[in-house]
Amino acid sequence: xxxxxxxxxxxxxxxxxxxxxxxxxxxxxxxxxxxxxxxxxxxxxxxxxxxxxxxxxxxxxxxxxxxxxxxxxxxxxxxxxxxxxxxxxxxxxxxxxxxxxxxxxxxxxxxxxxxxxxxxxxxxxxxxxxxxxxxxxxxxxxxxxxxxxxxxxxxxxxxxxxxxxx
Numbered sequence: 001x002x003x004x005x006x007x008x009x010x011x012x013x014x015x016x017x018x019x020x021x022x023x024x025x026x027x028x029x030x031x032x033x034x035x036x037x038x039x040x041x042x043x044x045x046x047x048x049x050x051x052x053x054x055x056x057x058x059x060x061x062x063x064x065x066x067x068x069x070x071x072x073x074x075x076x077x078x079x080x081x082x083x084x085x086x087x088x089x090x091x092x093x094x095x096x097x098x099x100x101x102x103x104x105x106x107x108x109x110x111x112x113x114x115x116x117x118x119x120x121x122x123x124x125x126x127x128x129x130x131x132x133x134x135x136x137x138x139x140x141x142x143x144x145x146x147x148x149x150x151x152x153x154x155x156x157x158x159x160x161x162x163x164x165x166x
Contacts (some may be wrong), residue, residue: 029049036051040055067088071085098115
């Protein structure tokens with residue numbers, strides 16, 4: 001069910017990472033839902049945004065089937081041999097959203113809360129590479145902004161420290 005087990009506080013802070021258009025759409029859907037009676041609660045949460053026509057949270061397998069139909073339809077319309085949309089799942093979308101949150105500056109602890117991970121170590125194992133990529137990119141940008149002599153020294157040191165790929 002997506003963010004089951006997520007506190008309202010951490011779910012609200014995730015909204016800060018969304019575009020204005022997506023946020024407006026979520027607010028509109030929430031208004032529509034407020035006119036419907038609440039039908040269920042999962043882990044104490046009863047204000048789901050995207051629900052079925054009877055007000056229950058969508059099941060992941062149902063959403064994955066819908067995604068497969070969307071991907072198939074998009075690829076059927078494409079030229080032969082062209083893939084317009086790769087196959088993906090709700091789990092991949094969840095991981096993509098969290099990786100983007102890391103790139104946007106969210107802490108691994110905050111992401112662990114959003115995901116409902118009991119152990120921050122799991123989140124660290126999965127998303128620490130994204131954090132390392134950010135640090136490496138930041139270092140490269142800093143080096144690029146240095147005077148040429150220093151930048152050349154650093155670039156030469158990076159080449160010397162690279163593992164031999166033969």
